[in-house]
Amino acid sequence: MIKEITIFPGIDKSGRKETFKYITLKAGETVSIVGPTGSGKTALITDIELLAQGDTSTRRRVLINGEIPADEIRYNPAMKPIVMITQNTKCFADLTTEEFLQIHARARKIPDMKVVRETIELANNFTGEKIKSDTKVTVLSGGQTRSLLIADAILIGAAPIILLDEIENAGIFKQEVVNLIQNAGKMVVFVTHDPVIALLTRIRIIMENGGIKKVLHQNETEIWAAQNLLELDKKIGNVREELRAGKTITHDFLAVNFA
Ligand SMILES: Nc1ncnc2c1ncn2[C@@H]1O[C@H](COP(=O)(O)OP(=O)(O)OP(=O)(O)O)[C@@H](O)[C@H]1O
Ligand SMILES: [Mg+2]
Numbered sequence: 001m002i003k004e005i006t007i008f009p010g011i012d013k014s015g016r017k018e019t020f021k022y023i024t025l026k027a028g029e030t031v032s033i034v035g036p037t038g039s040g041k042t043a044l045i046t047d048i049e050l051l052a053q054g055d056t057s058t059r060r061r062v063l064i065n066g067e068i069p070a071d072e073i074r075y076n077p078a079m080k081p082i083v084m085i086t087q088n089t090k091c092f093a094d095l096t097t098e099e100f101l102q103i104h105a106r107a108r109k110i111p112d113m114k115v116v117r118e119t120i121e122l123a124n125n126f127t128g129e130k131i132k133s134d135t136k137v138t139v140l141s142g143g144q145t146r147s148l149l150i151a152d153a154i155l156i157g158a159a160p161i162i163l164l165d166e167i168e169n170a171g172i173f174k175q176e177v178v179n180l181i182q183n184a185g186k187m188v189v190f191v192t193h194d195p196v197i198a199l200l201t202r203i204r205i206i207m208e209n210g211g212i213k214k215v216l217h218q219n220e221t222e223i224w225a226a227q228n229l230l231e232l233d234k235k236i237g238n239v240r241e242e243l244r245a246g247k248t249i250t251h252d253f254l255a256v257n258f259a
Contacts, residue, residue, distance in 0.1 A: 010059035012211030035207030
């Protein structure tokens with residue numbers, strides 16, 4: 001059981017020690033990591049993924065439930081409590097989507113194969129172009145692959161910690177992902193350039209020059225702002241879907257969507 005992870009400071013790109021004492025992230029919590037391009041966001045979640053022990057370029061250390069994780073937890077993929085989905089994540093098995101999920105569900109000893117159908121349905125809530133159960137995982141697009149793996153991590157995977165590196169760029173419907181994830185009871189860390197995702201998470205980590213500069217907690221005004229931005233985001237999303245479908249924006253469309 002993972003109750004929390006604790007991050008201890010390392011060094012930034014200039015070799016200066018990070019100034020926080022430690023950061024504790026609890027089970028079920030949502031976290032975003034924000035900061036300029038190249039500021040070390042991916043490096044930070046990679047430290048979490050690797051359960052770094054001062055052995056990465058950042059020199060950070062990550063503890064689980066206050067303890068140094070056993071080698072088995074660090075190095076045995078089956079024992080690993082963490083799943084990371086990045087822009088480059090791909091499935092390399094010569095399997096259909098259905099077979100791929102079935103194998104995972106069986107490995108997790110989930111007897112009811114209904115979960116396979118539900119996972120594909122959930123993934124299809126995240127993406128535009130639908131995934132079919134007989135599509136080979138190797139031919140899924142980048143966005144479809146990430147959608148499938150997020151749905152798989154939520155519904156089938158045992159990992160209590162999910163790390164997502166810039167899912168917004170995959171054309172994934174992010175509000176669906178964030179809503180669902182907030183109810184999944186997992187710790188989810190979003191590396192993001194998206195203000196809506198950043199405002200929807202409870203904790204915000206700000207990066208600069210490879211170091212953690214600040215840790216902020218979501219305030220009431222931000223929750224309100226996030227709700228408003230979601231409305232706006234939905235409008236942008238609707239327009240995006242119209243354009244993707246080859247339609248033109250008409251007065252009727254505006255009357256319905258911008259009322
Ligand atoms: N504390 C650090 N010490 C040394 N190198 C670092 C540190 N943090 C990050 N780096 C290196 O700096 C480079 C950029 O970092 P990273 O890829 O994490 O940035 P990013 O914030 O994810 O950028 P982007 O928004 O473009 O994805 C990488 O090569 C990374 O290994
Ligand atoms: Mg990055």
